[in-house]
Amino acid sequence: MGNIAAMSADQMSIGEMLAATVPMARTLNLEFRETTPDKAVVALPDQSDYHNHVGGPHAGAMFTLGETASGAIVLAAFGAQLSRAVPLAVSAEIAYKKLAKGPVTATATLGRPAAEVIAELDAGQRPEFPVAIEIQRADGAVTGEMTVLWTLRPNDPS
Numbered sequence: 001m002g003n004i005a006a007m008s009a010d011q012m013s014i015g016e017m018l019a020a021t022v023p024m025a026r027t028l029n030l031e032f033r034e035t036t037p038d039k040a041v042v043a044l045p046d047q048s049d050y051h052n053h054v055g056g057p058h059a060g061a062m063f064t065l066g067e068t069a070s071g072a073i074v075l076a077a078f079g080a081q082l083s084r085a086v087p088l089a090v091s092a093e094i095a096y097k098k099l100a101k102g103p104v105t106a107t108a109t110l111g112r113p114a115a116e117v118i119a120e121l122d123a124g125q126r127p128e129f130p131v132a133i134e135i136q137r138a139d140g141a142v143t144g145e146m147t148v149l150w151t152l153r154p155n156d157p158s
Contacts, residue, residue: 014040014072015031015042018032018071018075024064025068028047028065030044030068033105036076038073038109038110039109040072041108042072044105055101059094059096062096062144066092066094066108070108070133070146070150074131078152081118085121085154086153087152089149090150091149092146093146094145094146095146096144098142100135100143102137103137104135104138106146107136108132110129110130111147117152127152128149129151
């Protein structure tokens with residue numbers, strides 16, 4: 001995410017920022033449907049190049065979709081903090097619930113209030129917070145559930 005801080009959220013959408021700075025998002029042709037501090041929705045189109053052995057999206061593609069949605073909400077909620085801290089994924093967990101076929105959509109939500117996380121950053125701490133992601137098929141069935149634990153690592157003041 002090195003050059004993300006140099007970009008202004010006013011100049012481009014969060015989806016454009018992620019596509020510009022995270023090549024994997026471009027590789028999978030991810031579509032940024034909604035990005036607010038409350039919810040991020042990112043879709044993975046049905047593409048045979050990224051299918052698994054049963055014709056659905058590969059587990060790695062679904063992981064990337066979910067992680068990208070979590071990154072989008074982190075940027076939406078904490079974009080104003082980029083001058084003083086860098087967002088980093090600490091850990092991730094995913095459960096594949098049902099067979100996914102066709103296009104899938106990931107919806108990410110913050111697991112803690114953003115104001116609480118910013119207050120910890122203000123207090124000189126390195127806050128951690130979970131982002132919950134649901135991955136759904138076009139028929140609405142939940143095919144995967146994911147949690148990504150993020151941190152805001154304060155920049156070195158020197």
